[in-house]
Each structure stands twice: as C-alpha cells, then as structure tokens.
Amino acid sequence: xxxxxxxxxxxxxxxxxxxxxxxxxxxxxxxxxxxxxxxxxxxxxxxxxxxxxxxxxxxxxxxxxxxxxxxxxxxxxxxxxxxxxxxxxxxxxxxxxxxxxxxxxxxxxxxxxxxxxxxxxxxxxxxxxxxxxxxxxxxxxxxxxxxxxxxxxxxxxxxxxxxxxxxxxxxxxxxxxxxxxxxxxxxxxxxxxxxxxxxxxxxxxxxxxxxxxxxxxxxxxxxxxxxxxxxxxxxxxxxxxxxxxxxxxxxxxxxxx
Amino acid sequence: xxxxxxxxxxxxxxxxxxxxxxxxxxxxxxxxxxxxxxxxxxxxxxxxxxxxxxxxxxxxxxxxxxxxxxxxxxxxxxxxxxxxxxxxxxxxxxxxxxxxxxxxxxxxxxxxxxxxxxxxxxxxxxxxxxxxxxxxxxxxxxxxxxxxxxxxxxxxxxxxxxxxxxxxxxxxxxxxxxxxxxxxxxxxxxxxxxxxxxxxxxxxxxxxxxxxxxxxxxxxxxxxxxxxxxxxxxxxxxxxxxxxxxxxxxxxxxxxxxxxxxxxxxxxxxxxxxxxxxxxxxxxxxxxxxxxxxxxxxxxxxxxxxxxxxxxxxxxxxxxxxxxxxxxxxxxxxxxxxxxxxxxxxxxxxxxxxxxxxxxxxxxxxxxxxxxxxxxxxxxxxxxxxxxxxxxxxxxxxxxxxxxxxxxxxxxxxxxxxxx
Numbered sequence: 229x230x231x232x233x234x235x236x237x238x239x240x241x242x243x244x245x246x247x248x249x250x251x252x253x254x255x256x257x258x259x260x261x262x263x264x265x266x267x268x269x270x271x272x273x274x275x276x277x278x279x280x281x282x283x284x285x286x287x288x289x290x291x292x293x294x295x296x297x298x299x300x301x302x303x304x305x306x307x308x309x310x311x312x313x314x315x316x317x318x319x320x321x322x323x324x325x326x327x328x329x330x331x332x333x334x335x336x337x338x339x340x341x342x343x344x345x346x347x348x349x350x351x352x353x354x355x356x357x358x359x360x361x362x363x364x365x366x367x368x369x370x371x372x373x374x375x376x377x378x379x380x381x382x383x384x385x386x387x388x389x390x391x392x393x394x395x396x397x398x399x400x401x402x403x404x405x406x407x408x409x410x411x412x413x414x415x416x417x418x419x420x421x422x423x424x425x426x427x428x429x430x431x432x433x434x435x436x437x438x439x440x441x442x443x444x445x446x447x448x449x450x451x452x453x454x455x456x457x458x459x460x461x462x463x464x465x466x467x468x469x470x471x472x473x474x475x476x477x478x479x480x481x482x483x484x485x
Numbered sequence: 486x487x488x489x490x491x492x493x494x495x496x497x498x499x500x501x502x503x504x505x506x507x508x509x510x511x512x513x514x515x516x517x518x519x520x521x522x523x524x525x526x527x528x529x530x531x532x533x534x535x536x537x538x539x540x541x542x543x544x545x546x547x548x549x550x551x552x553x554x555x556x557x558x559x560x561x562x563x564x565x566x567x568x569x570x571x572x573x574x575x576x577x578x579x580x581x582x583x584x585x586x587x588x589x590x591x592x593x594x595x596x597x598x599x600x601x602x603x604x605x606x607x608x609x610x611x612x613x614x615x616x617x618x619x620x621x622x623x624x625x626x627x628x629x630x631x632x633x634x635x636x637x638x639x640x641x642x643x644x645x646x647x648x649x650x651x652x653x654x655x656x657x658x659x660x661x662x663x664x665x666x667x668x669x670x671x672x673x674x675x676x677x678x679x680x681x682x683x684x685x686x687x688x689x690x691x692x693x694x695x696x697x698x699x700x701x702x703x704x705x706x707x708x709x710x711x712x713x714x715x716x717x718x719x720x721x722x723x724x725x726x727x728x729x730x731x732x733x734x735x736x737x738x739x740x741x742x743x744x745x746x747x748x749x750x751x752x753x754x755x756x757x758x759x760x761x762x763x764x765x766x767x768x769x770x771x772x773x774x775x776x777x778x779x780x781x782x783x784x785x786x787x788x789x790x791x792x793x794x795x796x797x798x799x800x801x802x803x804x805x806x807x808x809x810x811x812x813x814x815x816x817x818x819x820x821x822x823x824x825x826x827x828x829x830x831x832x833x834x835x836x837x838x839x840x841x842x843x844x845x846x847x848x849x850x851x852x853x854x855x856x857x858x859x860x861x862x863x864x865x866x867x868x869x870x871x872x873x874x875x876x877x878x879x880x881x882x883x884x885x886x887x888x889x890x891x892x893x894x895x896x897x898x899x900x901x902x903x904x905x
Contacts, residue, residue: 338597478640482580
C-alpha cells in the first residue's frame with residue numbers, strides 16, 4: 229500500500245514538473261526570438277493617454293547592448309519634452325540582484341546614482357513599470373502552462389508567469405504566445421491584491437537578421453485607472469557596433485545621435 | 486547641403502547633412518522675489534523682478550568632434566549690476582572610445598551630495614545673481630580624459646586652467662550684501678588681492694580618477710592646485726580713520742579629496758571630503774598660522790515608494806557638513822569659513838505624474854552656532870513646455886555675527902519658465 233502511494237506521488241510530481249517545464253520551454257522559445265540582436269539603437273515614442281483621452285508625448289533615444297547572462301546595458305536619453313532633453317538613465321541589468329542605475333541631470337551637470345528597488349514604479353509617468361521594461365530574464369519567473377487560447381483567430385499557448393524577485397508589483401502575469409510564430413502577443417498583469425491591473429499588447433512584429441523578432445508597437449492599458457501608454461519604436465538599427473564604453477557615466481553626458 | 490527637421494515642430498534637432506546634426510534647447514523665464522522683512526540698508530529692494538533666457542546648442546559631427554555653445558541672459562530692471570550676458574559653455578570636444586579632449590569655456594561638476602559640496606571646486610560661482618542658489622560660471626579650461634575600455638568603468642582626467650575668474654559677490658544695495666547695516670564699512674568685490682605674483686593669470690590644474698566598483702560604488706579621487714574659489718574678505722590695513730575697507734583676497738590652495746555614491750536597497754549613501762592646505766603661509770587675524778583642514782559632507786537619501794498613493798514617492802535626505810576647525814572662532818582662521826558644523830535635512834514628495842509635481846522642504850542648521858535656514862519649493866508643469874515654481878527661503882534663526890546681515894532677507898519667490 230505504501231509502495232503504491234509513493235509511486236502515485238512520484239507520478240503526480242512528475243506530471244507537475246512536466247507542466248512547469250513545458251511552460252518554461254514554450255516561453256523560452258518566445259524569449260529567444262527577442263534575443264541575439266547584439267546591440268540596438270532606436271528612437272522610442274511613448275504616448276501617455278489619460279482616461280479623458282488627453283495625450284502627451286515622451287520621445288527618447290535608446291541604446292541597448294546585449295551581454296551574457298542577461299546582464300544587458302541600457303541607456304535612455306530623453307529628447308522630448310524640452311525641459312528634460314538630454315536627461316539620461318543608464319542601467320546595468322542584473323537578473324539576480326537589483327540593477328545598477330544612474331541618472332544624468334543636464335541642468336546640474338551631475339550624474340546621480342539611483343535605487344532600482346522600486347520595480348513597480350511608473351517609468352516616465354507611463355503605465356509601463358520599471359520591471360516591465362528592465363528586461364525579462366528567464367530566471368526571474370516561474371512558468372506554468374495553463375492551456376491553449378485563441379487570440380484574434382491565432383492559436384496561442386497560455387502561460388502563467390510568477391515573479392521570483394522581490395518588490396514586484398505583480399502576483400502573476402498571464403501570457404499569450406503564438407503557437408505558429410512563438411511570439412508574445414498579449415500579457416495580463418495581476419496586482420498584489422489579486423486584481424487584474426493592466427493589459428499589454430504587442431503588435432507589428434518585424435523580423436531582423438539572425439531570426440530576431442521585435443515588436444514595433446507595445447500598448448499598456450491600465451484597467452483600473454483607464455489610462456493607457458503606447459510605445460512605438462522607430463529608426464531601429466541593430467548591430468551598430470555599440471561597446472561597453474558607450475554605457476558609462478561619462479557617455480551619459482553627451483547627446484546621443 | 487540638405488536641411489531637414491528631425492521630428493515634429495516641438496523637436497529641436499536639425500539634420501544639416503553630411504552627418505552633421507545640430508541639437509538645441511532653451512527657454513525664457515520671468516521671476517519675482519518678495520522680501521517681507523524691512524531691509525537693513527534703505528538701498529536694498531523689497532521686491533525684485535527678473536527676466537532671463539538660455540540657449541544651448543550642440544553641433545555633432547561624424548568626425549568624433551562636437552561643438553557646444555551655451556549662453557544665457559539675465560535682466561534686472563532695478564539693479565543694473567545683476568544684468569548678465571554670459572557664455573557658460575563654449576568649447577570643442579573631441580571624443581574617442583578611450584580618449585577625450587575638451588577645450589574652451591565649460592562648467593564641470595564633481596558634486597554628489599545635495600547640500601554643501603566639497604568637491605565642486607573648479608568653477609566660480611555667481612553669488613551676486615542669487616546668493617541662495619548661485620549659478621556656476623564657465624571657466625576657460627582644457628580637459629583630457631582617459632577611459633578604460635572593456636568591462637571596467639574607470640577614468641582619469643587632467644584639467645588645465647590658464648587663468649582665474651573672480652567670484653561675483655553681492656554689492657551694496659544687494660539684498661544679500663555681506664555688510665548690510667554695518668556703519669563705516671566699504672566693500673568693493675572687484676578690488677581683489679592675489680597671493681601670487683601672477684595674479685589672475687596664475688595657472689591652475691587638477692587631476693581626477695573615477696571608477697565604478699562592482700556596480701555598487703561610485704568613487705572618485707581628486708587633486709586641485711589653484712586659487713580657492715570663495716575669497717577671504719580682508720580688511721584693508723590702510724583704511725581711512727573711522728572706516729573699514731574690505732577687499733577680496735584669493736589664496737592658492739592644494740586640495741586633495743574624494744567622493745563616493747553607493748546604493749543599498751532604498752538607501753543612497755554619498756559623501757565628499759576635501760583636505761585643503763594653503764600654498765603660502767596664511768595668518769589669522771590673531772597672527773597665528775592657519776593650519777590645513779579637512780572639510781566633509783556625508784549623508785544619505787532614503788525613498789519611501791508609493792507611500793500615500795501609488796507612484797507617489799517621499800524622499801528623505803540627511804547630510805552632515807563640517808570641517809576639522811568646527812568650533813574655532815573666525816579670528817583664529819583665515820577669515821569667515823561657513824558650513825563648519827551644519828546639518829541639512831530635507832523631504833521631497835514627488836507626484837511622478839506627467840505634470841512632474843514635486844514639493845520639497847529642507848532645513849540647514851548650524852548645530853554649534855544655532856543659525857537655522859528653512860527652504861521650500863513647489864514645482865509643477867502646466868504644459869509640456871511651461872513650468873511654474875513657488876519657493877520660500879527663510880533665515881528662521883540668526884544667532885551668529887556672520888549671518889546677521891541676512892536676518893531680514895527671507896524671501897518668497899515665484900517663477901514661470903517656458904522651455905523649447
């Protein structure tokens with residue numbers, strides 16, 4: 229009897245593990261589609277839309293250097309609005325610990341070290357939280373495949389991600405991944421009160437060399453406040469020859485071309 | 486040569502063709518200061534209105550060479566001496582991966598703290614324009630920077646300044662006149678005495694090493710040789726009977742120091758220290774030799790995220806600033822030396838919305854002398870280009886002799902700025 233129970237327990241645990249592994253492997257295929265770009269220079273237009281439909285624009289020039297183990301470097305320099313032009317945010321990502329971040333304030337000529345602990349905080353006043361844009365390293369989440377779903381006529385795998393890092397604003401994230409293209413199409417974020425908070429939609433995927441697929445438009449809608457942010461990428465260039473020296477506190481002081 | 490505006494009309498980026506790009510930003514402002522207290526000197530105003538503007542243009546080329554011109558204008562209809570037409574930056578900047586060279590008028594900041602900087606010693610300040618928040622002045626200098634390539638983030642800089650620029654100090658009639666209310670005292674900030682035969686043409690130099698260690702600690706070490714930026718106010722020995730004439734005295738110093746910044750969770754720790762020694766022998770009014778001293782500012786910043794509402798943060802700052810001569814009377818020093826025993830405390834509430842609203846309240850207290858300064862500021866963007874700011878600065882407690890001229894110069898200020 230005991231032997232039967234132990235075998236049954238082993239079978240149950242194996243099937244659970246298979247489900248998690250299946251979820252992770254599906255998500256990993258989609259994740260890999262967004263990697264391998266080497267480096268990137270892109271102009272980002274972020275439209276902040278309030279519940280009344282009023283829109284403000286934040287324009288930035290973004291540089292990214294892909295590095296081993298997900299420790300990417302990222303430099304964001306504001307182009308608009310005028311009062312924050314040339315303000316720069318430098319991030320050295322760390323999948324295991326808090327990212328290292330610096331802020332360059334051109335009026336004061338100062339580079340200030342800042343805390344990246346507030347992952348749930350809004351980036352640029354948008355509906356994108358810092359944790360939404362700081363790189364979704366695979367090891368930061370656990371994955372469970374919930375099943376299949378249909379999204380606008382496209383068959384998708386439905387994956388539930390749960391953050392493994394501290395200070396996340398989410399308890400879980402439901403992700404729709406296209407079965408035919410292995411691309412993330414939609415994510416739903418549940419907040420710490422277990423209420424649906426935001427919906428993120430990825431559109432206009434474009435293929436780049438080396439099998440890299442990147443979205444040209446990402447929309448994040450806050451279902452609780454009625455606000456929305458739309459992020460559009462233009463003038464995207466990959467493998468432009470960026471180096472680690474382009475991501476230093478000294479390089480923040482110079483306008484990006 | 487093809488010309489094209491890059492982006493919508495609000496953008497300030499102009500493609501000039503052949504890889505040349507001109508980026509610019511600027512703005513205009515109108516500001517009013519009101520002083521509720523009666524002035525110590527009838528020549529001091531109760532109300533000051535100012536207009537001003539800035540324009541900053543950077544030309545980038547495909548030859549690793551940039552050119553920058555950053556100028557400003559300031560107009561005070563009441564006090565002509567507060568009018569300004571200045572170039573803060575006018576330089577050429579050549580930059581490669583491991584090497585940079587910049588020459589011309591430029592402003593450099595080594596500051597990491599929020600209150601009194603011990604490391605910002607290269608540029609002169611304009612105390613006459615705003616004593617409470619002095620504007621840095623561009624200095625003619627050359628800078629060579631050597632940078633590490635690869636993964637480590639290290640840098641070594643060399644500075645050469647061929648000449649010295651005097652401080653711009655408040656004069657008679659300025660609301661922050663150092664000698665307001667003093668009878669029989671004359672002060673001419675332009676009558677400078679230099680403790681070097683080269684006078685303003687004494688060359689100055691600096692070396693600075695900076696590194697980011699393990700992504701957690703930003704550290705810099707620096708050495709400077711040149712005139713101390715803020716002068717000693719020296720009484721002229723040949724002053725006429727019944728009057729004391731004060732002049733400014735600039736003394737060459739050697740300054741060696743360090744700065745650091747480090748983030749641990751929500752805590753940002755930072756500090757500056759500078760060890761200063763006079764190049765020539767400097768005597769105090771009592772005739773004793775003034776010894777070298779160590780000045781420092783150490784502190785932290787802690788942020789409470791989403792404290793009262795989502796995405797609204799409260800930052801708390803505490804800094805101690807002082808030097809190893811704290812407690813000594815001015816008669817035993819080279820002259821009045823401020824910030825020898827002070828504590829700075831501030832709270833900043835940021836609303837973090839598109840209006841960029843923030844409310845800041847801070848105090849600076851001399852814990853030995855008892856002087857207390859309280860400041861506050863509320864700022865908000867009305868549109869993407871228009872911002873408003875309300876400020877107050879109050880000399881809430883004035884106990885020391887040196888602060889007496891300012892005891893009635895608490896002020897309220899309002900500023901509207903339009904940026905493009």
